[in-house]
Amino acid sequence: LVFGLDTSTGEQHGIGADPKNGVYFALEMLKKVKHLKVVLFMDEEVGCIGSKAADMKFFNDCSFVMQLDRRSFTTDIIEHTNGIQVLSEEFKTRVQPIIEEFHYEFGHGTCTDVGQLVWNKIGICCFNFSNGSFNEHMNFESCSIPHLLNAVNAGYQIINKLGKIKRWEWTPPVKQP
Numbered sequence: 001l002v003f004g005l006d007t008s009t010g011e012q013h014g015i016g017a018d019p020k021n022g023v024y025f026a027l028e029m030l031k032k033v034k035h036l037k038v039v040l041f042m043d044e045e046v047g048c049i050g051s052k053a054a055d056m057k058f059f060n061d062c063s064f065v066m067q068l069d070r071r072s073f074t075t076d077i078i079e080h081t082n083g084i085q086v087l088s089e090e091f092k093t094r095v096q097p098i099i100e101e102f103h104y105e106f107g108h109g110t111c112t113d114v115g116q117l118v119w120n121k122i123g124i125c126c127f128n129f130s131n132g133s134f135n136e137h138m139n140f141e142s143c144s145i146p147h148l149l150n151a152v153n154a155g156y157q158i159i160n161k162l163g164k165i166k167r168w169e170w171t172p173p174v175k176q177p
Contacts, residue, residue: 003142017143018136022068041113048116064168067114068131072147076107078128082115087125088170102154125168
């Protein structure tokens with residue numbers, strides 16, 4: 001378990017594991033996967049500002065979009081966020097055996113970049129999943145290394161097994177507000 005201490009007060013302090021674990025995952029995948037794109041958006045926590053302004057052409061040759069920016073209390077893969085379904089039933093069916101192997105379940109989130117990308121009409125499946133951080137955005141935030149490594153391994157398997165198959169197209173059956 002990794003946590004931070006303020007050396008001047010001896011009190012526990014947040015470590016930013018929520019976004020940093022996602023960056024760590026991206027860097028690990030860049031080392032392991034031959035054909036991969038990574039995008040790091042700014043200001044997700046204050047309204048998905050970076051993803052809202054994303055050039056959607058960047059994703060034209062992507063199979064799907066994966067984001068590791070979810071607390072690990074629930075160990076879930078987010079299929080619905082930002083008030084919208086972010087992946088198809090076909091993708092859910094194909095990813096189910098992989099996520100079960102790593103003890104993940106489907107869940108709902110509130111607001112994150114992949115949801116904004118779906119609102120931007122990205123046209124492919126997107127999802128967010130748990131990354132090993134606990135008590136995100138708090139002074140007592142921590143990172144569980146076993147949970148983080150489980151997320152990295154699960155993400156790698158999803159990329160390895162589903163990323164090369166096809167472009168996982170998805171357009172939710174709703175109108176943009």
